Amino acid sequence: LKGVRGFDDRSGITLSGGHPVFDQPNGTGRQLPWKLSSTPAAGGADGATLAQCNGDLPHSWTSQHSAWNKGRLDNWVSGVGNVRSLGYLDRTDIPFHYALADNYTICDAYFCSTLSATGPNRTYLWSGKVDGSSYDGGDESGLTWQNYAEALQAAGVTWKVYQNAQDNFGDNGCAYFKKFASAKAGDPLYDRGMASVPRGTGSTPDDIAAAIRADVVAGTLPQVS
Known part of the structure; x- marks a missing residue:
């Protein structure tokens, strides 16, 4: 997309061993970003539809801190517990969303107040504050x-x-x-x-x-x- 940082982001960090941040450890091998619809399910399922319906990934305090790995940012597969953490959708998968992106501002410098669940981040969005009980889903009532x-x-x-x-x-x-x-x-x-x-x-x-x-x-x- 025009004007956004992508897989060739020159400000991305270099991992231990000289790998770019998008080249993540995966057990004994390495894992690069991959198109979610490139491997459709058995039984004739349409790849694009399957990719659009991909389930949510863990985004708790525990999983995100594991992926972050004290700033090393080298645990995105095992930390999140799923190789889909590096999956992506392209223009053929979600043409309507790409059309929106082509015509409106892209907010790619996303801000998250804490590496935690949705609840405390929403609380911060609404009030500029979270408290000591906010990790892993606190601050929701x-x-x-x-x-x-x-x-x-x-x-x-x-x-x-x-x-x-x-x-x-x-x-x-x-x-x-x-x-x-x-x-x-x-x-x-x-x-x-x-x-x-x-x-x-x-x-x-x-x-x-x-x-x-x-x-x-x-x-x-x-x-x-």
Whole structure:
């Protein structure tokens, strides 16, 4: 992709033995990045479809610190416990995503606040803070300090989390905070932060898209969403 660092990144570190960081140890051999759809499953499964449906990889405190290996960055196969840690998708696998990438900004300098699970990183994203219990999935309920949405509210900045109250899947970081979890209808922390999207079609993605469109059309899109 234009303007992004890739497998030929000249700022990548060199591993022990003179190998580039993308040439990882794999048992008694070495493992280079490989196209996930190059080895379709038996039974006639389509390679691209199989690659798109590849399962998630471990991203806990333990697995990530093992892969990091105290800064050596040389344990991405055994640390994560799967050779798929070096698998990738190309333009033929996910053409729609590549089309988006060709037309919009690529955020390839990804920031992660801690080598840990999703929960504490989401807490940091929402509040700039995690505490001593945050490693490996902590900080996902009962938090008491001020988060970003509360700061916006106090400053008079309009905001909204587009979410259906019945369908969160743990993705809304506001729900980790006690004030939001206990808020009731009529409280902006609830109305804007926990239940801003009404059920309509029964399809949560469609309902969210419809709610955003309705605000755009009505000129009520918040300053921060």
